[in-house]
Amino acid sequence: MKLELRGITKKFGDFVANDRIDLSVEPGTVHALLGENGAGKSTLMNVLFGLYDADGGEVLVDDEVVHFAGPGDAMRAGIGMVHQHFMLVHPFTVAENVMLGHEQLGSNRLLDIEAARSRVLEISERFGFNVDPDALVEDLSVGAQQRVEIIKALSRDANVLILDEPTAVLTPQETDELLDIVRQLRDAGTSVVLITHKLREVKAVADTITVIRLGKVVGTAEPTASQSELATMMVGRDVTDAVDKAPAKPGDVVLEVTGLSAVNELGYTTLDDVSLEVRAGEILAVAGVQGNGQTELVEAIIGAVKATEGSVTLDGVRLLGRSIKQALNAGIGFVPEDRTTDGLVASFTIENNLVLDLIDDPRFSTRGNIDVDAIESNAKDRIAQFDVRTTSSKASAGSLSGGNQQKVVLARELSRELKLLIASQPTRGLDVGSIEFMHQQIVAERDKGVAVLIVSSELDEVVALADRIAVMYHGKIVGVVPPDTDRKTLGLMMAGAHQEEAA
Amino acid sequence: MTTVSASVHTGPATSLRSLLSQWKAVIGYAVIALVSLIAFGLGTESGVSTSFTVSQTGDALQVPAFSVSSQPVTLTLSVILFALAGYQVWAQLRREPVGVWLPIAFGLAFMGALLTWSGAGRENTNVALTGMLVSGVFLAVPLVFGAMAGTLCERSGVVNIAIEGQLLGGAFLAVVVASVTDNAYIGMAAAPIAGALVGALLALFAVRYWVDQIVVGVVLNVLVIGITSFLFSTVLSDNPEFNQAGAQIGAQGGVAMQSLPIPLLSEIPILGPVFFDQNALVYLMYVIVIVFQVMLFKSRWGLRVRAVGEHPKAADTVGIKVNRTRVRNTILGGAIAGLGGAFFTVASGLSFSKEMTSGKGYIALAAMILGRWNPKGALLAALLFGFADSLRIQLGVIGSSIPSEFLAMLPYLATIFAVAGLVGKSRPPAAENIPYKK
């Protein structure tokens, strides 16, 4: 089946998310759609899938114009999609999830669960997925859930399979398995559209590459193109990996973590005997595939997650067992990984967000009485200093773009004397300009003598910022290595290999 | 980040707080069992007995009244309570979910102990067991319909606080239509229309305009109380022929919606009169519960409804119309609650009076929660509350040292225990009260 998009345009208010995009997917090929976060890739696919109505353009299947009023139409036309955030009903079994929306009925007019089970088993065996049709989805690992999504699409006889950022949540090993599956699907005649911003994957598996930037197609490329060529197309200018920074001048140990362990609410170990130290004036970056305990590590340090064992000290003062507030007051600045849910109150003004964790500070309140003027003038200063693009300091934080929201969070966290700055995924989902700005600010903080702990699942960011890199896998620190360690070694360590084996 | 909110419940595995939260269900059961043991078990004088009558006058098969020694019975029931708490421990250790039957059985055993204790040593008083159970089932009728309505709405992701209003609307319309047509059954058939109208309003505001579903529900209840009370005080009081008690409906002095004993089945001692000598509305209730139990969990419709209530976006991506499903379910649920409203007027042989549902809609909501959002559970929980209500009346008859007000509080307290997790875990549909916006 041949799929073609012609001149697709989609606007959200004044914002043009897709601007006359053309795309053609030949049968039995892997077509990579490459672009930065926010370039409009997901919007395009949601238009194709009938989830959004396009403001212009048309979709063609086998050279005939089609109109999809909803995902049901798209699926009937043979298009399947695996969303970045899985579309699985957690309390349902795998079979129920797979049958949902195109249920087979038995002779009694009720659901034919047996038919669904055997369909799951058949597809699962064909591709070696090893998925139990009777397992509840909520009990499955992320990788297994993704395979359920693929089964879901294939069970509807999808001829074109769209994978939206499929590797964001996978370990390197699972990623390789997925890429194998993609090749298998292609060889079996299914076209695959791979939406990603990861160059390595594109080069590994794509037959054709379309690059989009700021909602427009900027060109196509062959998989033989070099990574730097692709990156330049994607970003629109030469990309220098390295952040401009002087060598670190590490001072005394500020943060010391020893033997830290934690379990989650299901009783599974999330942190397993983690020890590390961060010195004043250096950046320690924690690398690892998402979900290997990094989130829990920073949350345990600031007191959002309780540790079962171990100790955390800041300048020699015990932190563990204290509240988040005490940790912040002790001199920790914290940029959480998800700014919209944890970093900001979207309905609050920018002013108020800039003092969200400082409202008890004597600068902004005395004996419980808020000083409104101080909050306002603080906002003016911060907005100017961090170049937050907004019409008014009284606009709601939710009205800002992602980059400006992250600036507000960072500006707030840098508003007090810090001993330690913790930033989790500081640039996730940001455009290149904002990323550079964030990196400069973080390095500047290091140069002021603050200890900095960065958590990032983007290896590029880790390499760019780190003075030392700690790699996490399955809740453990696999090793701490210098920033010039080659990527292959880092990649193997992220898959659990120890430094000696990896090198 | 989800991990933070989740981690709220996480603590060091050894801490007292996490032990408490993990075992709170067991602790809850054990405390109640202990209360039963001390108050009813040990609190009953030894050597006295409690008498029960089973047969009612006119039953074909007369079972003689019987007496039991009170203390052995209350002690046994208390031990059963402990055994049920023990089962909870066992299931929890094996990480197995515990069915709805456990809290229900627990409640019944507790009430049995209470009843035996209350009737102990009263020489001239018999506990009318069958009569109590009959009225328990009957009193449960509006609760079952209401809880079914709540289940259908919430399974699709719409919180239905307006059950109270739907019951009241149904009660009102049923009696007016029955009075005008002079036929109680036509009145009963009209009742769902009123409930469906309230459901439609709920759907309009909650699904179309994304107004908070709890706000709409609460306000709709006020609206229905206002409209029905206003019409009661004006139109109905000016024209009493529109608001006849059951005795006058159906002409020739026949009481409306009489019991329709099912041949043979109704002859069974105790169970017969309790379940098979009721009126048409009760039989309709059985049918509705069975049909929706099967439909919700075995049919295509049910699978889709549950998907919409759990993960509407996922349902949308496989081509299910989320908001259409929600609107339909909300109206259907409203209609079922409206039908239950017929209980208050035509099925009970009463004329309409102001606010006559008196909070039954909220107890129905409680039955839905205790029944864990499924029809079978809702039926059991509603029956439990119905029995509790008839127990209260029965204790009033035989005279009890427990004030009836405290017995009246029991369903509400049971619900508070239930939502606090003291009677096992219950998980509402994940997307409930969240409007679906594309």
Added chain:
Amino acid sequence: MSAAENKTEAPEEQGFDGDPRSLLRSVVESNGLVVFLAVLAALVVGAVLVVFADESVQDASSYFFSRPMDTLSAAWGAITDAYVAMFQGSIYNLHADSFSGSIKPLTNSLTFSAPLIFAGLGLGVGFRAGLFNIGAQGQVILGAIMAGFVGFAFHLPFGVHLALAVIGAILGGALWGFIPGLLKATTGAHEVIVTIMLNYVGLYLLAWLLSLESWQAPGSDNPKSPRIDETAEWPSLLGDSFGLHWGFVAALLAAWGVWWLMERSTWGFTFRAVGANPSAATIAGMNVKVTYVLVMVIAGTLAGLAGGTQVLGTEKALTTGIAGSIGFDAITVALLGRSRPLGIVAAGILFGGLRASGPTLQVQAGLPIDIVLVIQSVIVLFIAAPPLVRFLFRLPDPRLVKEVTA
């Protein structure tokens, strides 16, 4: 159930930015216009009911097709009767002999509004902290029980007695708020369900207390307490010929206090942050669980004061019906007032006026007070759905207006 998070949340702060073009925009978008139109629409719905119930209209409609004007004029007559009665019962009596007689309805309205303002304020604090407290009714009852008990069982000098009775009201309400707050914080029990259930527990508790001989007036078997001592009463504000008492002034003071709490105190800042995004509030070092408990206690305190006002100012004895439907009316008051103190005062006075007009409506227009419930709930429904109001009145969609002026 995730309650108030999904409520149509008004922006935390809004201001007119001085651009003349946006003046039109802000009028069209303003809550003020929507509120006005919602009230108008509710009055129309009320009028429909009035016409439907009116006997002369029914009579005239039987020959509608021969003389339609009869029906219409009868309908018009019924509607004007109703709303004139409502006006006279709540604001100004045109037929009174004296000035004080003329304004008596207004003072009655203010008297009725005092408990609504108190309880509405409590609910408003909860809504803004993300807590959907349906339990004002129970909190009002507990406040009334405690205030009434202190009022009739103790005999103390003026001042001390009133103060103690008010403290009783506070404690009663606070306790009934504390329970759901604590359960939510410790077990995650949803406050909507717990507070609904506690309403009934409170109601039966009151019924039981009033069945005790020690709580009944001497020589009476009615479920009514002895009259409270005069020393425990809210003194009257305008002399004995008016029912209006200092409880109303106390309600206004409470409104100011709540404004300060929510807008100018660090506590209020925390409450609002927790209400708008509990997750971000946690990361910012705020203790969400403690906040829930605190907010419910404050909400209960204010609702308890409403119950206290009823007993100590208006009814002067405890009855089973002491709380009326104040707790539920207060929900509509808080919603109409958008959970802001000034709005709640205005909404409380509006709904207090509707309530106060009841007797006049009955006498002059022969209409039961229940029509007030209808008007009240329709207002709130419309206000909760501004797009519906815009649709009914064919107002432009503010989003479209924005695009044009942008």
